[in-house]
Amino acid sequence: MPLSKPNKAATVQISLQQGSLKIIAWDKAAVEYKAEGGGWIADSEEQNEVLIKVEGKEEVKLIVYVPRHCHLIVKSLKEGPIEIREVEGTLEVDAYNGSVKLTEVGGNAIVSSWNGPIFASFKYVNDKAMAFTSYEGEIKLLLPHDTNANILASYDNGSLINDFAPVKTAGEEGAIGTQEVEGNRRWEELTLGKGGPEWRVLNLNGNVMILKW
């Protein structure tokens, strides 16, 4: 599907019922996909808004090629891993059951997964907010060493591991306070570099790892 406006950024929305999804950046002003398996696919392009929707209960293996710079909105409703490679822009991913892997991406990401680890390696980050939310599974971020951000991290049944700076535990100056009731959410504040946009990292069952390369 060629873009109507090849010189402008595109928004690509992909939703999948069941199966694996791989999204790869390329340097063309077009979106193409290959699907293996059952189900039926509805696709459309209008004014650089691309929609690919996979319906049906059968498992599908979907590979999508998207312009390198674009706004991605991805939803996986049931089972299946999601992998995104080298795309740059705002990446919004909502997965249900399966890992989410962002490899050498750039920009910012808003990612959630019910059951499955989240791994994201960034070539660079922009100055927008980010969020990583998981019910079960490790959250691991690999960031440039000169990243500037303010991270609010909350994790149950796990720990926070980071390469950047000592963590300010709630109660210390500059940290977020706790609510002292059963079932409260404790947030810890981590400043990367000089500080910057707010990133929220929430893991209800697992570790949070913030590493630099």
Add this chain to the structure above:
Amino acid sequence: MKKEANTELLMGFLASESFRANPELIKTFVAENPQCLQVWEEIREEWELLGEQQIEVPVMPDRFHDLDLQQAERSSSSKTIAIELPRWSLAAATLLLGLVVGLLWPRTDRSDEISQLTEELKKTRLSMQVLYLQSSDAGERMYAASLVEQQPLTEITTEAWLVVLQEDPSLSVRMAALDVLTRKQISPSLRKRLILAMEVQDSPMLRIEMAELAQTHNWKEAIPILKLWQKDVHSPLPLINALQKVISRLNLNV
């Protein structure tokens, strides 16, 4: 009277093209007053953000139309809100109005004009929260959550965040909305709205978070909703187990 005449003269001056074309003129005035300079810097940063943002309103705008925002704080109601304000003019006009009126009036206490400018800054931040919540970019909607730290919730922004909690397509943004709404003390009216918002939640993660909230705050009236979630065939086992614990504890609490 002298005050009205001065105000009229000042408004005419502010409306003139030569004033708007000369931001350096404002800087000269501002530099002479350190307190105004500080407030000026704050307003400048806020309006720079607005001036540089092109915020689109794809599917959300209708539900914000009921919000009672003053017309001056709302942009065009078309699909795209193009925030292209002249970088200095509105902030400059606001600040200079206060500053020059203060210069013309008897010099007693300037705290009134500082308060007025601070109020303007608060209103600007409130508008920014709602504007960012209307963005098609989830990153910008998340950014609105960070603005709440600087500006506590009002009736309007609480309403906006409740809409986000119920309708935002991004789970992470809805989780942030829940955190924003429940970070401070929950009023009885907010409690009712949060319980109503539970009815439309289909994400297991949000259901768990809201169930724990119900347990924390002893929302017995949420029990029927929790039981419905328990019976939902799509509910994963960890959610069902968590709901069972919460329902038992709520039933036990007197």
